[in-house]
Amino acid sequence: MRPPSAALALILLLASASACALETVDTLQSSRQRVQATAHWLTADADSDADLNRLIAIVEPIEYRLDVSKRMKRRVNLYLSLPVSAVSPNGMELHWQSSGSMFRAGSVKSGSKTMVWSGIITRPLLVEQLRYTVYLDAQTTPPTLEITPIFLLEVLPE
Amino acid sequence: MRLTQFFVASLCCFATFADAVTIVIAAGAPRLRLRVGAAGATVSTVAFNVTAANVGTGVAVNGTPNITIIAEARALAATPRTATLTVNSSVPLASGGNTLPTTAISWTTNDATFPAGSFSAALAQPLTSFNSSRRRTTTHTFRYANVAVVPAGTYVGTVTYSLSMP
Numbered sequence: 001m002r003p004p005s006a007a008l009a010l011i012l013l014l015a016s017a018s019a020c021a022l023e024t025v026d027t028l029q030s031s032r033q034r035v036q037a038t039a040h041w042l043t044a045d046a047d048s049d050a051d052l053n054r055l056i057a058i059v060e061p062i063e064y065r066l067d068v069s070k071r072m073k074r075r076v077n078l079y080l081s082l083p084v085s086a087v088s089p090n091g092m093e094l095h096w097q098s099s100g101s102m103f104r105a106g107s108v109k110s111g112s113k114t115m116v117w118s119g120i121i122t123r124p125l126l127v128e129q130l131r132y133t134v135y136l137d138a139q140t141t142p143p144t145l146e147i148t149p150i151f152l153l154e155v156l157p158e
Numbered sequence: 159m160r161l162t163q164f165f166v167a168s169l170c171c172f173a174t175f176a177d178a179v180t181i182v183i184a185a186g187a188p189r190l191r192l193r194v195g196a197a198g199a200t201v202s203t204v205a206f207n208v209t210a211a212n213v214g215t216g217v218a219v220n221g222t223p224n225i226t227i228i229a230e231a232r233a234l235a236a237t238p239r240t241a242t243l244t245v246n247s248s249v250p251l252a253s254g255g256n257t258l259p260t261t262a263i264s265w266t267t268n269d270a271t272f273p274a275g276s277f278s279a280a281l282a283q284p285l286t287s288f289n290s291s292r293r294r295t296t297t298h299t300f301r302y303a304n305v306a307v308v309p310a311g312t313y314v315g316t317v318t319y320s321l322s323m324p
Contacts, residue, residue: 030179040186041232052232052291057183064179134183138291139235145183 022079025151029065029125039136039145053139059132061099066151069124076121077154080106081113085147091140094149099129113152188233188290190241192321195225201316206263206302214307221263221300227272229321233290241323242287243294247277253311260315262306265298272296277317290323 042054068076082094087110095107098116108114117126134147195202204221212219231241247260264276272286272294288294 024178027178033179035179035181037181037183038186039183041189044189045191045230049293052230052293053235055185059181062179132181134181136183138185138232141185141234142236143185143234145185146180147183148178148180150178 022152022154023071025078025153026067027064027151029067031063031065035059035062037134039134039141042135053137055136055138055141057134057136059134061129061131063127063129064151066126066128067124068121068126068153071121071153071155072124074121074158075119075156077115077156078103078117078126079113079152079154080108080116081150081152082108082110083148083150084111085145087136087140087142087145087147091137092145092147093135094147095133095135096130099131100127102126103128103130108149110147116151185234185237188231188239188323190232190321190323191228191230191293192243192319193226193228194319195227204300206300208302208304210310212304213310214305216303216305219302219304221302224297224299226295226297227319228293228295229286229288230293231288231290231321231323233323235291239290239323240287241290241292241321243285243319243321244282245277245285245317245319246281247279247283247317248281249315250279251313251315253309253313256309256311256313258306258308258313258315260317262303263300264303265300267296267298269294269296272298282320285319 037057037059039055039057042056043051080096082092085092090109092110093107094109095105097105103116106114106116132149136145202225204223204225206219206221208219229241229243231239233239250257250259252258259279260277261279264274266274271288275285277283286294
């Protein structure tokens, strides 16, 4: 009988190979590469201890130009991901609204990803404007924070 | 199990994203909030009613109503601050040309971190200090010592509380 630890290692390898189908999407053609924002206290008067530490930053709209030319005619899932940063996953949450009809609104915590679109790529550039709202925890937020949302493409089998 | 899968994926797929859009977020200013009694700009009044027969007997007289004080200081944990609550009781109560020092008034509290005491007639008498991000709430019951024999009248004065966080 195979010991439990060996079985676990085998499962991890399979999962790793499958997850690597994710590709980082080139956003070099996007309108701005660095955007400034300021975090403010979410509530003027904190009514609870949780409110004492809640911050919000509203980010000016960013126009993304996603180069997906290499995956023309392919069926894909597109994710928005927030790579792990100095802020703990529970301390930061990124919400977005899309000005277009293509990407769905959603939210993501650092260290995870959320699907924003699924379909067949019919044009080399996906252009969409996103308005971000960032929720932060004053207990874990540094004086200046840089976050880099990235788009991940999962190419589905034909 | 799903969490483990994700971290494995992170190592092999998030290797480079130098071309991504970066959002730089600067923290806003620290924030203070102080409420003494009623909300807004209203100045709450505590009244002590001393009957003619009891003036100067040394039997203390409680004031009404009790006053709730809410002091709140917010700052990033990475740059903590210390907030200090002070009170200015330097101007005595007055009735016409007669005065009563504010030192005749003391208070008890329902919060040990907000100690009981009496007004010192100082410009900035420290009452309590606390670190951000915290909120302190206490209810003070005021008391007039009623030791001095003073002319009859309605003595009115104002004490001003200030919360600061250098």
